[in-house]
Amino acid sequence: MDEYLKREHQHCFYDLPVAKQQVFLQQLKSDYRQILLNYFAGDQNLKHKIDLFINTAFSSNIPVPQIIELHMELIEDFSKQLKLEGRSDEVLLDYRLTLIDILAHLCELYRRSSCQ
């Protein structure tokens, strides 16, 4: 774990040109979308998907508000879809648990790598 914590950023978000930042964000959004869709579905690969997402966010050093924004955008997309289908979007509130799960693990990873 310590070795992992010390590794250099493989794709530091801020070092990418703007166009590549957008590609990176779209990939991260796609990964997070899969996590949300499978979070309550008993997916056996869920833990692996979450670990990958957290490690990608950590190693890219992406600002946390960007992750919150990805979450908000996806919830809005899901909400629009449910409303088009005439269904309540109340179930989407449960996905706050997914965000808490992601933030808690990412925060602990940064805490352990912190150089305070």
Added chain:
Amino acid sequence: MDEYLKREHQHCFYDLPVAKQQVFLQQLKSDYRQILLNYFAGDQNLKHKIDLFINTAFSSNIPVPQIIELHMELIEDFSKQLKLEGRSDEVLLDYRLTLIDILAHLCELYRRSSCQ
């Protein structure tokens, strides 16, 4: 901000004897309880209380799972109280937003102080 990020822990959680860890946790729990109770009440000092809580958590380097545990314990306390009063505890789900708020800011603080 950078100066703040570099400052040393004033009361590193792990360096405290167990009895003092408990006192520290009780104080942190009391502070977080005030944040929860005032989160949707339009308290003008809320932002200041949240900043203080986050800075205390950051400077003590307390493990993130301990913060999640504080949240769970308080929600359970509130739930018991509401049930005693014959009221629904569904409203407590909204406090997940408080935890997201705290974790997002704390995570960003650790990210900016990270020495990856």
